[in-house]
Amino acid sequence: MKPVDTRESFTSRMLSSDGAVSVLVVLLGFLVGTILVALVGKNPLNMYKAIFQSLSGYNIDNGKMNVRYIGETLNYAVPFILCGFSMAFAARAGLFNIGGEGQYIMGLTVAQVIGLLGPNVPGLHWALAIIGAMLIGAAWGGIVGILKAKYEVSEVVSTIMLNYVALYLSRIICLQLPGASTYKTANFPETALLSNGFFQAITNNSMLNNGFFLMGLAVVVYWFIMEKTNLGFGLRATGFNREAARCSGIPVVRSIAISMAIAGAFAGLAGGIVALGSFRYGRVLSGMDNYGFNGIAVALVGNNTAIGTMLAGFLFGMLKNAQALMQGKQIPKEITFIIQGLIVVFIALRSAIALYLAWRSKRQLQKEVLAK
Amino acid sequence: MEHAIEMIGITKTFPGVVANDKVTLQVADNEIHALLGENGAGKSTLMSILFGAYNADSGTIRIHGKDVDIKDPNVATELGIGMVHQHFKLVHNYSVTENIVLGMEPRNRFGILNIGQAEKRVARLSDTYGLQVDPTALVEDITVGAQQRVEILKTLYRNANIIIFDEPTAVLTPQEIDELMQIIRRLKAEGKTIVLITHKLKEIKAVADRCTVLRRGKYIGTVDVEDVSEQQLAEMMVGRAVQFEIEKSPAQIGEVVLSIQHLSVADQNGHVKVRDFSVDVHRGEIVGIAGVDGNGQTELLYGISGLSPVSSGTILLNGADITHATIRKRIELGLGHIPEDRQKHGLVSDFSISENCVLKNYYQAPYSNAYGLLDHAKMAEDAQALIEQFDIRAGQGSRTAAGSLSGGNQQKTIVAREIHLSPHAMLVAQPTRGLDVGAIEYIRQRILAERDKGRAILLISFELDEIMNLCDRIATISKGSIVGIFAQHEVTEREIGMMMAGSKRDGGNR
Numbered sequence: 008m009k010p011v012d013t014r015e016s017f018t019s020r021m022l023s024s025d026g027a028v029s030v031l032v033v034l035l036g037f038l039v040g041t042i043l044v045a046l047v048g049k050n051p052l053n054m055y056k057a058i059f060q061s062l063s064g065y066n067i068d069n070g071k072m073n074v075r076y077i078g079e080t081l082n083y084a085v086p087f088i089l090c091g092f093s094m095a096f097a098a099r100a101g102l103f104n105i106g107g108e109g110q111y112i113m114g115l116t117v118a119q120v121i122g123l124l125g126p127n128v129p130g131l132h133w134a135l136a137i138i139g140a141m142l143i144g145a146a147w148g149g150i151v152g153i154l155k156a157k158y159e160v161s162e163v164v165s166t167i168m169l170n171y172v173a174l175y176l177s178r179i180i181c182l183q184l185p186g187a188s189t190y191k192t193a194n195f196p197e198t199a200l201l202s203n204g205f206f207q208a209i210t211n212n213s214m215l216n217n218g219f220f221l222m223g224l225a226v227v228v229y230w231f232i233m234e235k236t237n238l239g240f241g242l243r244a245t246g247f248n249r250e251a252a253r254c255s256g257i258p259v260v261r262s263i264a265i266s267m268a269i270a271g272a273f274a275g276l277a278g279g280i281v282a283l284g285s286f287r288y289g290r291v292l293s294g295m296d297n298y299g300f301n302g303i304a305v306a307l308v309g310n311n312t313a314i315g316t317m318l319a320g321f322l323f324g325m326l327k328n329a330q331a332l333m334q335g336k337q338i339p340k341e342i343t344f345i346i347q348g349l350i351v352v353f354i355a356l357r358s359a360i361a362l363y364l365a366w367r368s369k370r371q372l373q374k375e376v377l378a379k
Numbered sequence: 380m381e382h383a384i385e386m387i388g389i390t391k392t393f394p395g396v397v398a399n400d401k402v403t404l405q406v407a408d409n410e411i412h413a414l415l416g417e418n419g420a421g422k423s424t425l426m427s428i429l430f431g432a433y434n435a436d437s438g439t440i441r442i443h444g445k446d447v448d449i450k451d452p453n454v455a456t457e458l459g460i461g462m463v464h465q466h467f468k469l470v471h472n473y474s475v476t477e478n479i480v481l482g483m484e485p486r487n488r489f490g491i492l493n494i495g496q497a498e499k500r501v502a503r504l505s506d507t508y509g510l511q512v513d514p515t516a517l518v519e520d521i522t523v524g525a526q527q528r529v530e531i532l533k534t535l536y537r538n539a540n541i542i543i544f545d546e547p548t549a550v551l552t553p554q555e556i557d558e559l560m561q562i563i564r565r566l567k568a569e570g571k572t573i574v575l576i577t578h579k580l581k582e583i584k585a586v587a588d589r590c591t592v593l594r595r596g597k598y599i600g601t602v603d604v605e606d607v608s609e610q611q612l613a614e615m616m617v618g619r620a621v622q623f624e625i626e627k628s629p630a631q632i633g634e635v636v637l638s639i640q641h642l643s644v645a646d647q648n649g650h651v652k653v654r655d656f657s658v659d660v661h662r663g664e665i666v667g668i669a670g671v672d673g674n675g676q677t678e679l680l681y682g683i684s685g686l687s688p689v690s691s692g693t694i695l696l697n698g699a700d701i702t703h704a705t706i707r708k709r710i711e712l713g714l715g716h717i718p719e720d721r722q723k724h725g726l727v728s729d730f731s732i733s734e735n736c737v738l739k740n741y742y743q744a745p746y747s748n749a750y751g752l753l754d755h756a757k758m759a760e761d762a763q764a765l766i767e768q769f770d771i772r773a774g775q776g777s778r779t780a781a782g783s784l785s786g787g788n789q790q791k792t793i794v795a796r797e798i799h800l801s802p803h804a805m806l807v808a809q810p811t812r813g814l815d816v817g818a819i820e821y822i823r824q825r826i827l828a829e830r831d832k833g834r835a836i837l838l839i840s841f842e843l844d845e846i847m848n849l850c851d852r853i854a855t856i857s858k859g860s861i862v863g864i865f866a867q868h869e870v871t872e873r874e875i876g877m878m879m880a881g882s883k884r885d886g887g888n889r
Contacts, residue, residue, distance in 0.1 A: 235753060236753065240734070244727050247728070247730060252738075254686060254724040255710075256739055258707065368394050368395055373392045
């Protein structure tokens with residue numbers, strides 16, 4: 008009897024822990040993805056070899072090691088994590104920020120403008136561009152927050168619309184930049200780049216750059232604002248129960264505007280880092296990069312917490328880096344999108360598991376009552 | 380004795396709760412049977428099982444001696460069981476008759492609705508049972524009492540001979556309650572069997588033949604109402620001796636703290652709900668607002684607390700004009716508020732007790748420093764002190780999520796927070812609604828203690844008992860205006876009842 012009891016309570020504990028459920032959901036996504044790969048007649052082992060290589064840099068097939076892959080995985084993860092924070096921060100205040108993509112594009116655009124036109128002073132130049140990217144992201148999100156708070160405009164609708172405004176506005180602006188063609192501008196000056204010689208040296212010339220530090224800083228800032236400041240307290244109260252927050256004197260209009268602005272700043276930062284870290288020239292966008300949209304999934308998997316969102320972002324970065332490697336092993340790269348999609352769908356399991364736990368406790372109670 | 384209803388050994392569980400634990404209910408044919416218990420005792424669950432809204436986990440049900448399986452409310456209707464719900468299920472822009480026939484509309488042979496025929500039958504039924512309603516009136520135009528009569532007619536139209544009343548007097552004035560008691564007696568005289576769900580002992584004494592008592596999901600006993608006193612019924616319900624009257628020292632009234640002058644407040648749709656309302660609340664007194672639900676009490680408190688904008692008038696707190704101040708400003712100036720809807724306005728249920736305790740002052744010292752950083756340790760420490768002081772039962776101490784507390788402990792948490800803020804004036808709305816007797820006694824005593832500390836308290840309650848027990852002065856509100864203000868000893872429940880219905884009493888008004 009005794010050992011059964013302890014195992015029962017262990018399962019219950021695991022199932023009622025959000026973190027454990029997220030891990031379970033990710034594993035399920037991979038399991039179904041594996042079955043799909045097998046069904047289309049490919050060897051799923053090759054998929055895992057590609058994923059292993061993107062994580063460790065070690066190619067199992069030919070036994071060669073290339074640390075560059077590790078660097079690329081980390082670099083890809085940066086915008087996923089930051090866009091995840093954009094979604095998560097707004098979500099903690101009770102808002103659904105679909106506008107991460109637009110805020111990201113505006114950040115990217117302003118970083119490119121400052122990168123090409125700014126003062127060629129080492130250190131100052133890229134810092135200015137990154138700050139500019141965060142400010143425009145904050146403004147782009149803040150507008151939505153003000154519309155929502157003051158006039159009850161649905162943030163879902165306004166953020167989706169602003170995504171398109173951002174994309175075409177970005178094209179108009181970037182086409183005016185020096186050396187602009189229909190898809191790229193002139194190269195950035197050295198002072199604008201986020202490149203980090205040390206990172207390049209240890210990762211065999213990967214694109215990993217100073218943006219990684221900024222991301223790390225963002226994780227700390229996110230956690231600190233949410234858990235340690237009274238600003239975060241007011242935002243969380245507003246997110247959980249807007250009416251009770253209002254009744255308690257919390258300025259909910261300001262809370263909502265501020266949370267959307269901070270959410271936008273995270274996405275803007277992601278845009279700035281991608282613009283000046285992963286490319287040597289400005290891009291004239293013809294479509295969306297989808298980091299903003301994937302951020303929604305990242306935040307969902309990470310359950311809107313600082314650490315969870317960071318880990319989920321690394322997962323997505325790893326999958327993105329593994330795409331090219333998979334193609335080299337005859338695995339369609341689309342499988343990574345399918346796995347991402349499956350993970351998001353399986354997130355709904357959280358509610359299913361809650362229902363299951365409720366049902367189980369009911370059954371147990373029934374047994375106790377009827378046994379008497 | 381012939382039994383109309385026999386429910387034997389009924390057990391029903393919900394996640395985390397045993398709502399009914401082998402409960403037995405036997406109702407004789409053509410009697411008025413009261414089902415008595417505190418909130419959460421399992422009365423409504425038991426009746427929902429009888430009406431087919433829930434299925435029991437185990438137990439048997441017999442109607443007129445026959446075993447039945449009531450899978451859904453349609454089966455209950457076929458068996459002649461009708462239910463008059465606490466919250467009426469009526470379509471407001473339909474006529475009385477249309478509401479009554481809803482779901483079983485009479486048609487002629489071409490399938491066209493024949494409302495005239497139905498109207499005749501409704502008129503005949505309302506004559507037979509003394510249920511006065513106009514069959515052609517729109518439901519939104521008739522009084523709450525008349526709406527309840529429509530609900531009763533609905534069950535009669537479906538040929539019910541067992542009628543269940545779920546807390547039928549919660550929304551009625553004392554006069555309407557008297558009328559309902561007449562109706563129930565008339566229904567019995569016409570051969571119906573009545574089950575009356577209630578926690579009001581007076582009503583049971585007034586009308587019921589027998590009474591079954593439930594406590595915490597368990598069957599306690601069935602008694603002949605004639606043989607027991609209200610006191611004995613209360614003890615069966617609660618499980619210990621209960622004090623009805625609270626010891627109250629004379630009020631030490633001081634200067635005016637909260638002054639409301641010619642206040643008008645509209646609801647979200649622009650309908651004026653409070654009209655030219657004036658009242659002064661002094662230091663050390665409790666002013667009660669008596670009235671039937673929906674006569675502007677909610678909007679009055681929304682206006683004073685700042686949840687709704689005020690259309691006209693002035694609100695002064697210690698002489699400062701707060702008519703248009705932000706909610707935070709009002710709180711800082713010393714306005715406390717125990718809101719009517721504790722889930723919506725009182726608590727953040729995902730927050731812990733300690734977070735809920737500082738919901739109004741988390742941004743000030745000692746909980747925040749000058750840089751806006753929270754002191755979680757101090758929050759937890761103070762919350763722990765409040766938990767002990769107010770006897771809040773929480774599984775994980777100050778870290779317990781407010782949503783996992785029982786209703787009484789949630790209300791204690793709110794009361795603890797508001798008292799801890801030590802406001803000059805306190806708005807208190809429905810402080811004991813839905814709580815068990817122990818929590819009710821405790822919270823009423825706390826409110827009185829605040830009065831004796833010199834707070835000015837404005838209390839709204841739909842329970843006339845509560846108003847009479849707690850208040851020093853009583854204002855009666857009808858359709859958003861004051862009908863009269865009297866000192867508590869100058870007025871009877873009966874007179875307040877008259878005023879609640881809108882008729883003025885001479886004299887008084889001070």
